[in-house]
Structure formats: structure tokens, C-alpha cells
Amino acid sequence: MKISIITATYNSSNTLEVCMDSVLNQTHSDIEYIIIDGNSTDRTLSLIKSKAKKHNNIIWVSEPDKGIYDALNKGISKATGDVIGFVHSDDYLANNTILSEIADIFIAKEPDGVYGNLHYVQLQNPKVIVRNWKSQEFKKNLLNRGWMPAHPTLFLKRDIYKINGNFNLDYRIAADYDFVLRIFNQSHLKFHYLPKTITKMRVGGESNRSLKNLILKTREDYKAARTNNLSFPALTIGMKNLSKIPQWFSK
Numbered sequence: 001m002k003i004s005i006i007t008a009t010y011n012s013s014n015t016l017e018v019c020m021d022s023v024l025n026q027t028h029s030d031i032e033y034i035i036i037d038g039n040s041t042d043r044t045l046s047l048i049k050s051k052a053k054k055h056n057n058i059i060w061v062s063e064p065d066k067g068i069y070d071a072l073n074k075g076i077s078k079a080t081g082d083v084i085g086f087v088h089s090d091d092y093l094a095n096n097t098i099l100s101e102i103a104d105i106f107i108a109k110e111p112d113g114v115y116g117n118l119h120y121v122q123l124q125n126p127k128v129i130v131r132n133w134k135s136q137e138f139k140k141n142l143l144n145r146g147w148m149p150a151h152p153t154l155f156l157k158r159d160i161y162k163i164n165g166n167f168n169l170d171y172r173i174a175a176d177y178d179f180v181l182r183i184f185n186q187s188h189l190k191f192h193y194l195p196k197t198i199t200k201m202r203v204g205g206e207s208n209r210s211l212k213n214l215i216l217k218t219r220e221d222y223k224a225a226r227t228n229n230l231s232f233p234a235l236t237i238g239m240k241n242l243s244k245i246p247q248w249f250s251k
Helices: 016-024 044-054 068-078 098-109 140-145 158-164 175-184 211-227 233-242
Strands: 003-009 031-037 058-062 083-086 091-093 113-121 129-133 155-157 191-202
Touching: 003 016, 003 068, 003 098, 016 031, 016 044, 016 091, 031 044, 031 068, 044 058, 058 068, 068 083, 083 098, 083 158, 098 113, 098 155, 098 191, 140 175, 140 233, 155 158, 158 175, 175 211, 211 233
Parallel strands: 003 031, 003 083, 031 058, 113 191
Antiparallel strands: 083 155, 091 191, 113 129, 113 155
């Protein structure tokens, strides 16, 4: 089974090597690694070029874009794998066998998507877990309670994107939530929960960098909930935000 991994970058030289190595050192043998750079001005490009010389499964492009979701959409359009997943430039895969485990699930269980747990870790010391996002088996009523899988852990069949489209660029911060609702609302699709940590994410993401962004995130989450026909959008987003609190104490 061929897995396409997409990494969007912009001036990510401080963290990109760890990110790339976590993909390139996987035991799974059939990985297509797509890197979409937003025309970086730091050492990012030289790092990508250096890795690409040693690994012929790396496909990369560097050009201006409209933000991370535009970059991810570009990556999706280039992907040829059976399954697509994302490893953002500040993140890294939790261990070297995780893609093999995910591939085995797709082969044995034949789901449309696989997701798991996520660790938020300190920016400078990623060995320190700041927040533990432990997911659960999917039931459709969870969507109205503000539940979603940790998007960086979500691997989907490429056909899901072909049929349902990509990330909606009308959202600057919450396009992943909108996409998850769009997909998980479809009762004919089957999702498998892998109860393991798939991804480690350094704290300091776009949605949490300022009060302004937190407000924008909440507004966009509400728009996504309403657009995707959740029963009580305001209540859903309130529950979504409250559900994060226990994650700070479960490490």
C-alpha cells in the first residue's frame, strides 16, 4: 500500500529536519513524500534539497501560496498514494513503525480513514508532553458534542478527496474542522480508531498564537458547525472548547 505524506512548510528550518526524518525513517517501504514550501527565505529550501538528493521518494515545490490549507491542497493534487496523511513542519511521527501499522489497518479492516492520538509537546523540548489528545471510537452523535479526531493523525483514502473535494480556503484557521465534519457526517464511510499516539505536535500553532486568532478560530468553528448542519452549532462549539481542558491534565 502506497502512502502519500504531505508536509507544508514556510521558513521551517528549525523544526523541519526532525519532521522529515520521522517520515523518511519509517519502516513502511512504499511512501511518497510531498513537500510544499511557501517560498521560504531561511534554510528550509537547502534542507529540502539536501534530503531530496538522498531520497528519491521526495517530491517538492517552492512557490508563494495562500496559506497552509492552500499548500495542503496543492499536495493533495500531487499525491498518487492509496492513502494520504499530513505531517506538518512543526510536527513529527511518534515512532518509526506507525505508518506500517496504519497501512496494515487499511489492508485488514478496509476503512475509509484511520486516526489516533496526538501529543502536544514543548517547542524547545519535545520530550515534555504538554497536552494529551486521546481520541475514541467514532460514533456520529459525537459530532454534535464537539468531538473531532485530531486532524494531524487522520489518514484517508485518496478517493475521499477526489469525491468530496479539498480544504475550503474560505476558512483561514478552521478548514480542517470543516473538512472533518464534511467527511465524518457521511454515514456510509467507515473510520478506524488506532489507540496509539500517531503524531507529536509542538505547541504554538496558528490558531493559538494570539487572542485574535482564538476568536477567529471560534467564529470559523461555529460557521463550520452551522454549514455542516449540526443540530446546535453554538452549543457544539462550547462543548468542543470545554473538551480540551482534560487534555492538559492527562499526560
